[in-house]
Structures are given as structure tokens and as C-alpha cells.
Amino acid sequence: MAAVATCGAGAGGTESMAAATSKSNVTSFQRRGPRARGTDSGGPRLVSIAGTRPSVRNGQLLVSTGLPALDQLLGGGLAVGTVLLVEEDKYSIYSPLLFKYFLAEGIINGHTLLVASAKEDPADILQELPAPLLDDSCKKEFDEDVCNKKPESDIKMKIAWRYQLSPKMEVGPVTSSRFGHYYDVSKRIPRELIETSKWHGFFLPEKMSSADKVECCSLTPGYMKLLHFIQNIIYEEGFDGSNPQKKQRNILRIGIQSLGLPLWGDDVCCSENCDSSHSLSKFLYILRGLLRTSLSACIITMPTHLIQNKAIIARVTNLSDTVVALESFVGSERETNPLYKDYHGLIHIRQIPRLNNLICDESDVKDLAFKLKRKLFTIEAEWTVRERDREKGLSFVVGSPSNDRHGRCTTLI
Amino acid sequence: MPSEGAAGCGRWSEMLESLLALGGLVLLRDSVEWEGRSFLKALIRKAALSGEQVRILGCEVSEEEFREGFDSDVNSRLVYHDLFRDPLNWSKTGEAPPGGPLGALRAMCKRTDPGPVTIAIDSLSWLLLRQPCTTVCQVLHALSHRTPCPGHSPAVEQVRVLGLLHEELHGPGPVGALSSLAQTEVTLGGTAGLDSAHIVFRRPRQRPTHQTQWFSILPDFSLDLQEGPRLECQPHPDPYTSPVDPTTHLTFNLRLSKKEKEARDGLTLPFQFSSEKQQALLRPGQGQAASHIFYEPDAYDDLDQEDPDDDLDV
Numbered sequence: 001m002a003a004v005a006t007c008g009a010g011a012g013g014t015e016s017m018a019a020a021t022s023k024s025n026v027t028s029f030q031r032r033g034p035r036a037r038g039t040d041s042g043g044p045r046l047v048s049i050a051g052t053r054p055s056v057r058n059g060q061l062l063v064s065t066g067l068p069a070l071d072q073l074l075g076g077g078l079a080v081g082t083v084l085l086v087e088e089d090k091y092s093i094y095s096p097l098l099f100k101y102f103l104a105e106g107i108i109n110g111h112t113l114l115v116a117s118a119k120e121d122p123a124d125i126l127q128e129l130p131a132p133l134l135d136d137s138c139k140k141e142f143d144e145d146v147c148n149k150k151p152e153s154d155i156k157m158k159i160a161w162r163y164q165l166s167p168k169m170e171v172g173p174v175t176s177s178r179f180g181h182y183y184d185v186s187k188r189i190p191r192e193l194i195e196t197s198k199w200h201g202f203f204l205p206e207k208m209s210s211a212d213k214v215e216c217c218s219l220t221p222g223y224m225k226l227l228h229f230i231q232n233i234i235y236e237e238g239f240d241g242s243n244p245q246k247k248q249r250n251i252l253r254i255g256i257q258s259l260g261l262p263l264w265g266d267d268v269c270c271s272e273n274c275d276s277s278h279s280l281s282k283f284l285y286i287l288r289g290l291l292r293t294s295l296s297a298c299i300i301t302m303p304t305h306l307i308q309n310k311a312i313i314a315r316v317t318n319l320s321d322t323v324v325a326l327e328s329f330v331g332s333e334r335e336t337n338p339l340y341k342d343y344h345g346l347i348h349i350r351q352i353p354r355l356n357n358l359i360c361d362e363s364d365v366k367d368l369a370f371k372l373k374r375k376l377f378t379i380e381a382e383w384t385v386r387e388r389d390r391e392k393g394l395s396f397v398v399g400s401p402s403n404d405r406h407g408r409c410t411t412l413i
Numbered sequence: 414m415p416s417e418g419a420a421g422c423g424r425w426s427e428m429l430e431s432l433l434a435l436g437g438l439v440l441l442r443d444s445v446e447w448e449g450r451s452f453l454k455a456l457i458r459k460a461a462l463s464g465e466q467v468r469i470l471g472c473e474v475s476e477e478e479f480r481e482g483f484d485s486d487v488n489s490r491l492v493y494h495d496l497f498r499d500p501l502n503w504s505k506t507g508e509a510p511p512g513g514p515l516g517a518l519r520a521m522c523k524r525t526d527p528g529p530v531t532i533a534i535d536s537l538s539w540l541l542l543r544q545p546c547t548t549v550c551q552v553l554h555a556l557s558h559r560t561p562c563p564g565h566s567p568a569v570e571q572v573r574v575l576g577l578l579h580e581e582l583h584g585p586g587p588v589g590a591l592s593s594l595a596q597t598e599v600t601l602g603g604t605a606g607l608d609s610a611h612i613v614f615r616r617p618r619q620r621p622t623h624q625t626q627w628f629s630i631l632p633d634f635s636l637d638l639q640e641g642p643r644l645e646c647q648p649h650p651d652p653y654t655s656p657v658d659p660t661t662h663l664t665f666n667l668r669l670s671k672k673e674k675e676a677r678d679g680l681t682l683p684f685q686f687s688s689e690k691q692q693a694l695l696r697p698g699q700g701q702a703a704s705h706i707f708y709e710p711d712a713y714d715d716l717d718q719e720d721p722d723d724d725l726d727v
Binding site for chain 1: 545546547550551554555584586587589590593594620621623
């Protein structure tokens with residue numbers, strides 16, 4: 001695991017890190033009083049990279065996924081050196097949004113981007129990134145949304161006063177946060193931001209000429225080329241510490257769109273007993289090796305609904321670190337279910353990694369639903385009854401069964 | 414009558430135009446019961462009549478059979494690549510392009526002049542049975558996302574690929590892979606006497622829209638839109654309506670009047686630490702009646718004023 005600095009034991013080290021990363025004021029440790037300069041120079045200095053922060057649990061270096069709500073669910077953010085796998089929804093409407101949020105966050109923080117796709121030109125993907133919401137305007141946007149929706153949430157809870165202290169899911173922006181930013185999906189990112197940022201694109205049809213049909217070590221040629229490309233970028237730009245860089249160290253954000261599609265030359269989506277059944281697993285294994293030895297984080301979207309062999313999905317999940325699945329209601333019977341009318345789909349956190357740890361930062365909330373509003377992609381907890389009751393259309397039942405004339409909604413089968 | 418006919422013509426022309434307008438891959442899925450070649454020919458006719466070039470890769474039927482039914486001006490606009498007669502190029506006449514059928518498709522991709530072009534593949538199933546699915550997908554993607562040639566105008570040229578797929582010949586894998594590539598998907602079906610097309614438009618980054626059209630194809634391959642058949646199905650009970658109002662027969666009051674609300678808000682709750690409570694705790698007994706304990710001893714109670722610990726020598 002790429003460690004940026006050695007931490008002192010426990011709270012002392014974290015406090016110095018909190019002092020050093022003066023840009024971020026979202027950690028739970030706050031400086032009590034002014035420290036003497038002498039004590040700071042005693043311990044090792046932390047090199048702070050823009051857009052990262054150490055995890056409050058174990059000091060792991062985290063980057064934001066672009067969606068602060070998702071960061072919270074993943075335990076603070078995505079750890080540097082890991083893979084975030086997003087299982088695409090059926091018509092691939094919402095997974096590109098997560099992909100774009102990740103890349104936009106990289107541009108805002110000044111990270112280097114590597115965008116790989118077999119379907120769309122990376123330059124086109126970058127043109128469509130959402131515009132960032134700046135601190136002063138985003139509060140205004142939020143007030144519009146929130147005021148229309150829940151006018152009575154301002155009333156303090158009087159009876160359930162104990163729950164005022166429990167953590168809420170953050171929907172609104174944290175003032176002057178440098179770690180997670182908010183984006184406006186209805187606007188495009190300004191061109192000058194893209195032009196000043198550093199990015200590398202990998203568009204498979206351009207890189208593959210029809211001449212080379214070399215099949216080596218059972219890895220599809222498309223995957224092999226992509227791995228070579230990533231390795232070259234990491235080595236040449238010094239993300240793995242090989243060339244001592246004079247300038248500040250930076251994070252490489254890798255985004256791979258729709259891995260596993262037949263356009264990559266992989267027939268894992270086409271048949272159940274495919275010839276290159278180990279190609280995808282090998283690719284992920286080698287990619288993870290490359291990531292672990294460099295300062296990079298990767299997002300991969302994969303259309304797992306097209307993969308015919310379920311064992312491959314299980315292998316892919318095990319080989320990734322963080323796995324998030326999106327399930328949209330479009331085209332399914334849940335679209336008309338009134339219980340789901342406020343949401344566009346469900347989001348499932350399938351796996352969270354245990355990095356240098358015995359436990360992982362699971363969130364307590366398991367039922368999560370997302371909604372794509374006009375400007376925002378929000379993730380909310382869905383406080384409803386169990387799945388079985390949802391399918392039968394039962395809602396909260398109040399009242400005595402004997403008085404119920406219809407007698408339908410009181411028996412649980 | 415003429416006005417109805419004109420309106421009917423307008424509607425079918427709109428429908429075909431909407432299918433052709435999106436560009437990209439239009440996937441026609443047919444089956445043994447509802448064949449799709451006539452629909453494909455109707456689309457080709459529409460594209461040819463609007464002045465576009467149409468290139469056809471014919472694999473399953475002969476050229477004469479395919480051109481049958483088209484009138485002469487449509488036929489003159491069709492450029493036919495025949496793979497039916499000699500698919501493996503055994504006669505070695507030199508006409509067939511190198512690379513087999515996929516080479517022919519790639520050649521179509523490169524050779525066309527500027528302007529919208531329609532490529533019809535009859536059929537994709539034939540290609541899928543002879544070539545690996547991944548290669549077919551890659552070629553189709555390259556066809557529908559052709560980058561404009563450097564000498565021509567920078568506007569992206571409209572390339573439309575109409576592919577006929579016999580979905581019963583393939584498993585869910587290839588069909589799913591091709592659906593994910595397609596911008597428009599038309600599934601042919603119907604009931605007795607009437608054909609229907611279930612159309613799914615997958616515009617990029619938008620929710621897919623569904624549409625069902627009933628039609629019949631006339632001998633000259635023009636489309637006649639019909640009303641759907643009378644639906645005589647029983648209205649099935651909607652499982653999600655909850656006709657029961659759960660707020661009836663309650664044992665508590667859900668609706669409070671204004672006075673009741675004020676009274677409720679004025680209550681101090683037992684665990685709330687307000688200033689009055691603080692005062693009461695700091696100065697006990699002031700202005701408050703002291704609480705008394707009333708105790709009535711039973712017959713069995715043993716009220717002994719002695720301290721039982723007195724016996725112990727502590």
C-alpha cells in the first residue's frame with residue numbers, strides 16, 4: 001500500500017496530520033490551542049497532496065469519489081491504491097454519472113486523469129463532465145431544493161430528543177470543504193478547466209490496429225494494451241515513486257468505462273462458457289497490482305447484467321476492493337410502485353475493503369436509494385418495511401385488524 | 414377518404430422517420446412467427462425515398478428476391494453486396510472484397526461519400542453464426558460511430574445501420590450484447606392478423622422510451638399504421654393501490670385543532686431540562702407541595718424500629 005507518511009501512534013499522529021492538512025477541516029480532531037513550532041518539527045512531516053485526506057479510522061489516504069454521500073457510505077472516501085467497481089444499471093443511465101463525478105473531482109483537485117473506454121472517445125467523455133458548484137452558489141441551490149421538499153424538518157425533535165445527537169446523512173454541502181465537492185449535472189464543466197488539467201485518453205478502436213492479432217497469455221489484446229498503457233503512464237509520470245519528482249506528488253485517477261463489453265474483445269458477455277473466461281479476472285488482478293504500488297485510484301464500470309456466467313461476477317467482485325451496484329427502476333415493475341415513486345433506483349454497497357484492518361467501515365444504513373434530480377444525484381436512506389412487504393404492496397398498517405373492512409393488508413404470508 | 418389516407422401516410426412516415434432519425438444501430442428482432450424482413454425492406458424504402466444512399470449486405474436471400482417488390486427508383490438507389498451466392502468466394506471472380514463479410518462491412522464504412530448513409534444488414538444472425546460475437550460488435554460499433562473523414566465538413570455524418578436479428582437463433586448473451594450497442598430496438602410481434610412493433614429508443618444519457626405501434630405492410634413495402642386490437646383483457650386489479658385508509662378507526666387523535674396544538678406545545682416534557690426545572694431542583698419545596706408517602710402496614714408486616722445491624726460487632 002502506498003504510504004505517504006508514517007503516522008505517529010494513535011491520536012497524536014492524527015492531530016499532526018490534521019494540523020498539516022490545513023485545507024481540510026472535516027476531521028473529527030480539532031486543534032485545541034496554538035502549538036509551539038518546535039513540537040511540529042519533531043515528528044515526520046506529512047506531504048499533503050491536494051484532494052486527499054487521511055481516514056479518521058486508520059490513517060489510510062483517501063480520495064473523494066466526487067459524491068460526498070457516497071464517500072460517507074464508503075467510510076470517508078476511496079482509499080488510494082484501490083479499485084471502485086460500479087455495477088451498471090440496465091440501460092446504463094446512472095452509472096456514467098458516477099464515472100463522471102469521479103473524473104470531475106479529479107479535475108477540480110488537480111489530479112491527473114486517465115480515461116479508458118471502448119465505446120466513447122475519452123475527449124467526448126471529458127466534455128460532458130458536470131460543472132462544479134462553488135461554495136457561495138451551492139448553498140443557494142440547496143435552499144431551493146430543500147425548502148420545497150421538507151418544510152417541517154426545521155422543527156426540533158421534541159420527544160425524540162436523544163436522536164438529535166445521532167449522525168445524519170449529509171445532503172447539503174459542508175461549508176468550504178476541500179475534500180468532496182458538489183456538482184451541477186445540468187451544466188457542463190468549463191472548457192478552460194479541462195484544458196488546464198492533465199489527462200490521458202485510451203480509446204480502444206484507435207489503439208487496436210487490425211494487423212496485430214497476437215494472443216498472449218490468455219489475456220485479451222485490448223486488455224493487454226490497456227495495462228501497458230497504464231503501466232507506462234504510471235512509470236513515466238512517477239506515480240510509483242520511481243522517478244523522484246521535483247514537483248509535488250500527485251494522484252492518478254484512472255477511469256475505465258464499461259469493462260467487459262464485447263467491444264473490448266472479451267466475450268464474457270456473449271456466452272456462458274467463453275473462451276477467455278479468465279481474461280477479465282487476470283486483468284483485474286494485474287490492475288490491482290499496478291494500483292497498489294502507485295499513488296492512484298481507479299473506477300471501473302462494468303455491465304454485470306450482461307455477464308452470462310454468474311461465477312465470473314463473483315470472481316470480479318472478489319478481485320475488486322469496493323463494489324457498488326446500481327439498480328434502476330426503469331423498465332421494471334417497481335417503476336409504478338408508489339413506495340418507490342420518489343426514487344429512480346436503488347444503490348447497493350456490495351463490498352467495502354478491509355485495508356490494513358480487521359473490520360471495515362460499514363455504514364449502518366443498508367437500504368439506500370438514489371434519485372437524479374435536475375442538478376444533483378442524491379443518495380438517501382430508504383426507511384421502509386422489509387423487501388417482502390414491498391413486493392406485496394403493503395405499507396405501514398395502523399389500526400386494529402378487526403375493523404378493517406377489506407381485510408387485505410393485515411396478514412403477512 | 415383521401416384525407417384519412419394522407420393522415421395515415423403522414424403517421425407511418427413519421428414513425429419510420431423517428432426510427433431512422435436517431436442514427437446508430439437499429440436492431441430489428443424478429444422470430445419465426447413474425448418475420449422482420451418486410452419491415453426491414455419498408456425501412457430501406459423509406460430511406461431510399463428520402464434520397465439517401467442505401468447499402469445492403471445480403472446474406473440470407475438472393476439479390477433478385479430481395480429487390481422484388483421495390484419499384485425502380487428505389488432499386489436504383491440500392492447498392493447490393495451479395496454474399497448469398499458465393500459466401501466463401503469459391504468462384505474467385507475477384508468481386509468479393511477481402512476479409513470476408515466483415516471485410517465487406519468495413520469497406521462500406523470507409524468508402525462512402527459525404528451525406529447520410531444507411532447500411533442494412535440482412536442478417537446479423539448470419540454474421541453471428543459465422544464470426545465471433547465480439548468482432549461483429551466491434552465492427553458494428555465502428556460503423557455507427559464513424560469519425561468524419563478529414564476532407565469533409567466537421568459535422569458528424571449520419572450513419573444508420575439496420576440490422577435484422579433472428580432472436581430465436583441465439584442465446585441471451587449475443588442478443589443482450591447487441592441490444593446494449595443499439596440506439597433503437599424494434600421487437601416484432603403481434604396478434605392474429607395484426608403486426609406490432611415494440612420500439613425502444615435508447616437516446617444517450619436519457620431514459621429509454623418505449624412505444625408500441627400496430628401496422629400492416631402493403632405489397633409495395635409501405636407501412637400502414639393501424640389501431641391496436643380491441644383489448645378484451647380483464648382489468649386486473651392493480652396490486653399497489655391501498656384502498657384502505659389506515660387513519661380510520663384509530664385509538665388516538667391524528668388531527669389536532671389549533672388550541673390543542675398550542676396546549677401540546679406548551680407542555681414541558683419530563684426529560685427536558687428547562688430553566689423552571691432547574692429552579693425547582695435548586696430550591697426544593699418552594700412554592701410546591703411536598704410529596705408525602707402514605708403507608709398502610711399489612712397484618713404480615715413486621716415493623717421493627719430496631720436496626721438489624723446492631724447485633725453485629727462492627
